[in-house]
Every structure is written in structure tokens, then in C-alpha cells.
Amino acid sequence: MTEPSQPSPASLELLAAIAARAEAAGRLEPPGGAAVLRSIVEATVVLFDAEAASIALYDAATDRLVFRVAAGAQGQGVVGVSIAPHEGVAGYVFSTGQPIAIMDVAADPRFGASTAEQTGYVPRSILAVPLLDDEASLGVLEILDRRSGEGFALRDVELAGVFARQATVAIRATRLERDTATLLRDGLRALGAGGAVASDEGAIDELVAAATARLAGDDDPVWALADRVARLRAADPGQVTLLAELLDVLIRRAERPRPGRADR
Amino acid sequence: MTLGLDGLPAWSEPFAGDARGGLERGLPLGTMDRQAAFGDSDGSGVRVAIIDSGVERDHPAIGDRLVSSMLVEVDDEDATVTDDATAADVVGHGTACAGIVHAIAPGAELVSVRVLGPNNRAKGIAFAAAIDWVVEQGIGVANLSLSSRSEALAALFHELADRAYFANTLLVCAANNVPGPSFPSLFASVISVAAHDVADPAVWFYNPSPPVEFGAYGVDVDVAWRGGGRIRATGNSFAAPHLAGYAARIRSRHPDATPFEVKAILAATATPVTG
Numbered sequence: 001m002t003e004p005s006q007p008s009p010a011s012l013e014l015l016a017a018i019a020a021r022a023e024a025a026g027r028l029e030p031p032g033g034a035a036v037l038r039s040i041v042e043a044t045v046v047l048f049d050a051e052a053a054s055i056a057l058y059d060a061a062t063d064r065l066v067f068r069v070a071a072g073a074q075g076q077g078v079v080g081v082s083i084a085p086h087e088g089v090a091g092y093v094f095s096t097g098q099p100i101a102i103m104d105v106a107a108d109p110r111f112g113a114s115t116a117e118q119t120g121y122v123p124r125s126i127l128a129v130p131l132l133d134d135e136a137s138l139g140v141l142e143i144l145d146r147r148s149g150e151g152f153a154l155r156d157v158e159l160a161g162v163f164a165r166q167a168t169v170a171i172r173a174t175r176l177e178r179d180t181a182t183l184l185r186d187g188l189r190a191l192g193a194g195g196a197v198a199s200d201e202g203a204i205d206e207l208v209a210a211a212t213a214r215l216a217g218d219d220d221p222v223w224a225l226a227d228r229v230a231r232l233r234a235a236d237p238g239q240v241t242l243l244a245e246l247l248d249v250l251i252r253r254a255e256r257p258r259p260g261r262a263d264r
Numbered sequence: 265m266t267l268g269l270d271g272l273p274a275w276s277e278p279f280a281g282d283a284r285g286g287l288e289r290g291l292p293l294g295t296m297d298r299q300a301a302f303g304d305s306d307g308s309g310v311r312v313a314i315i316d317s318g319v320e321r322d323h324p325a326i327g328d329r330l331v332s333s334m335l336v337e338v339d340d341e342d343a344t345v346t347d348d349a350t351a352a353d354v355v356g357h358g359t360a361c362a363g364i365v366h367a368i369a370p371g372a373e374l375v376s377v378r379v380l381g382p383n384n385r386a387k388g389i390a391f392a393a394a395i396d397w398v399v400e401q402g403i404g405v406a407n408l409s410l411s412s413r414s415e416a417l418a419a420l421f422h423e424l425a426d427r428a429y430f431a432n433t434l435l436v437c438a439a440n441n442v443p444g445p446s447f448p449s450l451f452a453s454v455i456s457v458a459a460h461d462v463a464d465p466a467v468w469f470y471n472p473s474p475p476v477e478f479g480a481y482g483v484d485v486d487v488a489w490r491g492g493g494r495i496r497a498t499g500n501s502f503a504a505p506h507l508a509g510y511a512a513r514i515r516s517r518h519p520d521a522t523p524f525e526v527k528a529i530l531a532a533t534a535t536p537v538t539g
Contacts, residue, residue, distance in 0.1 A: 086380040092317060092355040095380050095387055096410035097440060100357070100499035103484065132413060152498060154276050154459055154483050 015211035019184055036170040038069045041141075044163050045072040048156065050143050051123070054078050055131070055167055056090055057139035061224050065094055065139065074144065077119035089128050090140045097137055099129040099161060101152035127152040129160045131168045138171055184208045275439040275458035275500070278471045279479030284537045287469055293532040301533045302513035307369025309519065310512040313398045313406040314365070314505075315391070316358030319376035321351040325363030325488035326374065333376045334397065336390040343393030348378055355380065356490035360497060361407055361505040363488030368465060368509025371516065375403060379410070388412040395424045395448075399433045404515045407508040408454075409438040409501030411446040421447035429453040434511050434523040438504040439476040450475045455511070455527055459483055459503040468507060470534035478530065480506040 037055050044053035052075030056065045064082035086095050093100060103125040123144040131138040141164045146152070188204045232240060277283055311331070321330045335348035353359045362374050377394045379387070391412055398406045406428070412421060425448040428435050437449035439458040449456050456475055459482025460467070469479040482503030489495045507530060514526050521529065 086317075087354050089355070092357050092380070096501075097413060097446075098409055098411075098438060098499060098501045100497060100501060102489075102498075103496040105495055134413070134415075136413065151484060151496065154461055154498060157498060158276075 012207075012210055015184070015207065019211045019215060034069055036174070037167055038071065040163055040167050040170065041069050041071040041075070044141070044143060044160070045075070047159070047163075048127075048143050049147050051075070051145040051147060052078070052121070053141070053143045055139060055141050056083070056094070057131075057171070058085060058094065058137070061228065065090060068139075072144075074121040074123075077121060081119060089126050090142055093128040093130050094137050094140045097130045097132055099127075099157050101125065101127040101157055103151040124149075125151050127156060127160055129157065129164045131164050131171065133168055133172060138168060141167060181208050181212050184211055275476040276460060276479065276482075278473065278476075279458065279460035279469050284469065286473075287471055287537045289470070289472065293528075296529060296532040298533045301529045302510065302517045305371075305513045305517040307372030307509070307512035307516045309371075310369070310404045310515045311373045311375055311401075312365050312369070312508055312512050313375045313377055313394075313401075313403045314358050314362045315377045315379055315394045315398065315406055315408050316361055316410070317355040317380045318348065318353040318358045318378040319351070319362040319374060320353045320359045320488075320490055320492070323359050323363065323488050323492055325366060325494070326359070327366055327370060329366055329370070329372065329374045330362070331373045331375060333378070334394075335378045335381065336393050336397075337381070338390050338393075341389065343389050345377070345393060345397040348376070351376070353490045354378075356488075356493075356495070357409065357501065359490055360487035360495075360502060361409060361508075364465070364485070364502065364505035365407065365509040365512065368506060369512040369516070372405075372509070372512040375401075388414045388417045392417065392420055392424060395421075395428060395435070399424070399428045399431050402431070403433055405434045405436060405508050405511045407436050407505050408449070409504055411437065411440050411449040413445050413447075415445060418445065418447050422451060424448065425451045425453045429523050432522060434515070434526055436504050436508040436511060438500040440500070453523070455507060455530070457482075457500060457504040457507050459498065459500050465506050465509075467535045468510070468530070469537065470531040477527075478507055478534070479503070482506075 041053040041055055044050070050072055052070060052072035054067050054070035054075055056067045059066050062082070063085060065085050066082040067078045067080065070076055070079050083091060085091050089100065089102060105124060105126060125145055127143040129141050131141060141160060143160060185204055185208050188207060232243065278286060319326060319330050319333065321333065330351065333348040333351040334345050336343055336345050358376060358378065362376065365372065366374065377398060379390045379394050391410060395406065425435060435448060435454040437454045437456050439449055439456050440446040448454050455478060457478045457480050458476045460469060460479040461483035462481060463484065465481050467481060471477050471479060480503040482500055483498045484496050485498070485502045486494060487497045487502060510530065511526050514529050515521060
């Protein structure tokens, strides 16, 4: 049996490769576990008897608020629409963390005209509450138009806050799952339970630390690249194949020693 | 089923009709009346800063009282406050707040400090820079409808709120209806405001159970919005400017009053409740 606290260079190399791929795969997943978020907006629409409910999440790579899920008769058009994170009611709520409800928005002819162009629906009233994590705003839950025609009361603002909290918990949970170190630790622990490696926590920590030490930091441009690749899922297979070939060429160039520069 | 509402810090709840009896006070605070507190003062001689999304200079609800428009720009960790030549409101919210202040204190001068913008990813830092600038300018009242959740910036905001307090700048903050930290709206040195639904701008309540000490009109309020328009809006952020307006009138009538005294006067002249 191998000594787990001193793994062979080859197995550490393998673990590091797994870590790098898991990290990249994790970043390619759309944040928020779309299924859970979708069920939250569906429940919101039913409870408020609203024309639409949607959740927009902040995408750091593009610096935009992107509508990820929606429900309700007038909701679907907004999925995929992105807005600047400081503009409009959703942007204000995202930026300030303050929930607001506004009514009679159609009285202002300029109101929401650009979003309406993109979604085909101009609401009369909007209730927007922030999705707040411990430190930061993750996005916005937006509810449009009660079908009864009533506006939104203070109680509605609080109730929407409860749904927003559920969404935040769901997002946090899926982000934790995607955390590579957690993933590796759980994997090693499972292997330990099967007797393949020691289940000693200290040894597992050391292995995880060694395997993730070489992962790029959050500000590494390679993650911006991963985020862009994630958006390609909407592309047709021909485009994806072309891009993969182009990337192959770039990767071969990147792996060649650069002229005029001492390598390491 | 209560849908977990019991766990929420429902800051507006003490101001709801059936709960208001709990606000009753036995102290002789009522010996000061509104006539003595601000009377017919219109806020003249007092500047009110609107730290928000900008204020639309030409909006009829502002009555030409916008005397300057500033913009906070953040470059890495450095924030600078510069002139905002456009005097635009990227949302409508800042114009709504300014319009509420102007309706109550038409003589007060309005100063817009825009903290929302395309280059302000570090919002907490932009926000702190805005408070710092307002204090340095000696502005008497600042309306803040936003707050920061960053624990890392908590000490900075605490220091800024204290500095404002001692420098005679009164910070009027909208309470944030979300669990967890909220700076500076939960600090004792500021006036923290939640919404009530009595449709009267002159009705405000004092709540002896902190952290949210005041309730003001913030439900279904007719407010100014961008593009010269008006909408109806609900939120704590529309309650705060009502008290910013009355604070301006108190400071106009009593220029020597400190933030502590203005807060005490607002508590003393709050709408009476009977249990």
C-alpha cells in the first residue's frame, strides 16, 4: 500500500491534472443550478399571481447582469438578455442591495424601452429584490405585474425577499459543490473509505493542497477564456469544431519555446 | 404557514397599523412641537446631498435647486470625486429621492453624488468616498439609500459615520430589509429609516427598538423618475428622504443643532401613537 502523505510524483501530477480539469469544468457550469432557480421563479409566479418572474445573475467575465431563468406567461423572452449592472431597476437593486417596487412605469414612455424591445413585454409594475450573499450581491429576483392589476405592497417586498434568500442559498450550495478543493477532498475521502488511500484528514488536506497549489488564481486570464468557452454552448457544432481547430493552433504556438526569451 | 417571515428582520413591522401601540413613549419628549422644531422653515441655507444614481437637473420636481452634480470614479482601490457634467440619472432613483427632499424642504440646496456608474465595480469604495467627500464639504444632511455588506469595509464605514457625526453632517440611511451586515445603516451615529404605509409625507414614527429608529412614508409614493416623468414606488429608500427633508428644515431653523440633537428633535416631534 502506498504511503498517502507522500504520494509519488506521478500520482501528484495526476491529481493536479484532475484538479485543473475540475476547476475548468466547474467554471463552465452555469452558476446557480438552473433547475433550482427555475423552480424558485415558478413558485414566485404562482404565489404572486404574476405575469412573470425572473432571476438575473451577475457575470463577472462580461460585467453584465444576465437573466438566467424565468417563469410566467410573459417571462420567457427575457432569458439570455443582459443589461449593464448599474442601469435600470434591476441594476439599481443589484448595485445597492435595496429592494424596490415601482408602479405605473408605463407612465414614463422611455421606461424599459430597450428591455421591452428585447423581450416583447413592457410591464406596468416591477418588484425587484437583491440576491445577497454574505459579502456581495449575486443578482436580482424580479417580479412583473400581478394579474389582478394590484400593485406591490410592503409585505410583497418582504415575501419576495424570502424567495430571493432561497435562490441565494441554492446558488451558494452549487458554487460550493463546484469548489475544486472540496471536490478533491470528498473524492479522496470516498477512496479512503474504500481502503484505497488512508482516510486520515491531515493526509488528505496535504494531498489537496499539493494538487491545487498550481491552479491559477481568480484573476488569471485563462478563466476569462473558460467563461467565454462556456457561452459557446449556444453555438452550432460546425462553429464549435472550427473554434476547437483554431484553439489547437494557438495551443501549439503557446507550447513552443518563445524566441528571444529565456525559458524558466 | 408563515413562509419563514418570522425570521426576517422586518424593519417596517413596528410601524404597521396594529403594531404601532408598541411605539408609545412615556418620556416628556412631546413638549417640543413641530412649530418650534422647524415651523415654516423651508430648509434655506442647508445643503442636502443625495448619494445615489444621480439627479436629473432639469426635472420639474427638483425646482432648479440642484447646485452641483458629482461623480465618484473608482480606479483599482482609488476613488476620486469629480464634476459630473452630464448631471444625468442612470436609473431615476436619485431623482426620486431628490424630489421627495425638495417637496418637503424647497429652500434646501441639493447636491448629487452619483456612486453608480459603469466603472464602479468596487461599489463599497465608491460609496465610502462619497460619504468622505460630503463630510469634507461640510454638507449638513446626506441621504443614503444604499449600504455596503462588506465586512472588510465595516471599520472604514464606522470611522466615516463617526467622523460625519462629529463634523455635523447628518447621515440619513434607508434600512436594508435583508439579514446580515449593512453599513452604515445599522450604526448608532446615523438616522436609519424604514417604510410605513400611511400615505402622508408628514407622518413619521420613532421606534425605541433599534437598530431602525424611524419609520416614514415609503409605500406607493408618487415620485419623480428619469426622463422628466413620475412613477409610484415602494421601498425603504423612498422613506429615508422624507426624514432628510425634515432634518434639513430643522437644521435651517436651528443651525447650531448637532446630529444628535436633530435626531432627538425628530424623535420628539414624531407622530404620536397611543397604545
